[in-house]
Amino acid sequence: MALLLLISVFVIATAGLVYELIAGTLASYLLGDSVTQFSTVIGVYLSSMGVGSWLSRYVKRDLLRFFIHVELLLALVGGSSAAVLFCLFDQVASFRILLYSLVSVTGILVGVEIPVLMRILKDEYAFQDLVAKVFTFDYLGALLASLLFPLILVPRLGLVRSGFFFGLCNVLVAWAALEILGKGQAWRNTQRILVLLVLAVCGAGLALGERLTNWSESQSFPDPVIAAVSSPYQRLVLTRNQQDTRLFLNGNLQFSSADEYRYHEALVHPGLASLPQAERVLILGGGDGLALREVLRYETVKDVVLVDLDRAVTDLATRHPILRDLNQDSLRSPKLTLVHEDAFQWLRSAPQSFDFIIIDFPDPSSFTIGKLYSTRFYELVKQALKPEGQMVVQSTSPYYAKQSFWTIVNTLNAVGFQTAPYHVYVPSFGEWGFVLAGRQAYKVPKDVPRGLKFLSPDLLPALFHFPPDMQATASAINRLDNQVLVRTFEEEWARYVH
Secondary structure, three states: OHHHHHHHHHHHHHHHHHHHHHHHHHHHHHHOOHHHHHHHHHHHHHHHHHHHHHHHHHOOOOHHHHHHHHHHHHHHHHHHHHHHHHHHOOOOOOHHHHHHHHHHHHHHHHHHHHHHHHHHHOOOOOHHHHHHHHHHHHHHHHHHHHHHHHHHHHHHHHHHHHHHHHHHHHHHHHHHHHHHHOOOOOOHHHHHHHHHHHHHHHHHHHHHHHHHHHHHHHHHOOOOEEEEEEOOOOEEEEEEOOOOEEEEEOOEEEEEOOOHHHHHHHHHHHHHOOOOOOOEEEEEEOOOOHHHHHHOOOOOOOEEEEEOOOHHHHHHHHHOHHHHHHOOOHHHOOOEEEEOOOHHHHHOOOOOOEEEEEEEOOOOOOHHHHHHHOHHHHHHHHHHEEEEEEEEEEOOOOOOOHHHHHHHHHHHHHOOOEEEEEEEEEOOOEEEEEEEEEOOOOOOOOOOOOOOOOOOOOOHHHHOOOOHHHOOOOOOOOEOOEOHHHHHHHHHHHHHHO
16 A cells, blocks of 8 residues: 555656646747746746645645645646647737646645645655655656657647646546545545546546647737647647648747748858858758758769758658648758758767858747857857858848847857848748858859749849848847847847747
């Protein structure tokens, strides 16, 4: 009996940490800036656990029934938290209040359950052994949760179904406590009914979790969702209407098929067309294969290495027929070497140097991404670039985020690059900026590949002209230990998002 209850400690510790990880992951998916979101969620959760532990002192009697009720409440609140947050993200006035309220309630319940369970077990072990055993199983459960969450739960079940799965685990703990310790209690049958009801709710949630997620996303996006994938890093959603197909990462638009050619032609051709002998190209990011499509227009290019952290992006772009048609099956090219690794780490041991490097990362909306816009990162890129080569960086909007754009330029200059910033109008995004950089000064090419929809030799020089309202205004440099770019980016885009 005592062993079964200690196993219950292991289970509830695993479930408690999973609820915390779900809240932190959802907050980073929906609100951005994973460092801030995880930090605040963890802080609120741990402080709430402290409150719960303190409140447990006021539980004087009916410890077993109280413990069963706590487990059932955790199953309902923690288990349904992901579904509730997904479904109400666009429906409530202040999403953060809802988020931290759920985190607080979950933390209080988790904080209550361990002290109460220890009091239930006090007759089974000496106090010293009891504390040692309970906390050993508690910490082992936390370790299991930290391994299961990124490796199995998110890729296989997704956030909503993972929540309900561990809700079922809490229900099973309540059932075990009821059947093992509740023998002879007058209230036993009533508690069995409660257990069965919560079991039914969590079971239905587990079975219908994917439909709940799809329904909530259909409410969040104006067009029908035709594909959705959760990865350990982000949530991918593909939508389609009669005019275009759109890819969203964590709710942020990545491209629209109606005008993505403007962005990708501008990203690739001003730089690559200036290197008529380029043979080796490196693409960092760009897992959708659209930049690669443009690179493969050059017959001189013999090898392309594409480094993208998230396999879910490249898998979707390789398998989905609409994306395959859009990227012209570029990700199946025999010239391509596909690498799923963190670009920062991969560059430290990059095996070869490249004539042209394309950096097509998401905007620096978090410190995790901001490191890929730092002096340290650009120093690594510089080592992988041939002396006569060029690199290009997608650099957010020089109109909406002017200081952010010029901070990227300054950061590249600080590493010793000669830079050539330019911009183009993309209807889905507005004015968008790029920066070419190399050890040698950039020269505008006289020609571009045939068959482009947007760029032409006559248009190229105009891209490098900035009107007065997009002129340089910032002198900051983004360093790894002081990411001013992330803070600047958030401040500038906040004026337009809210």
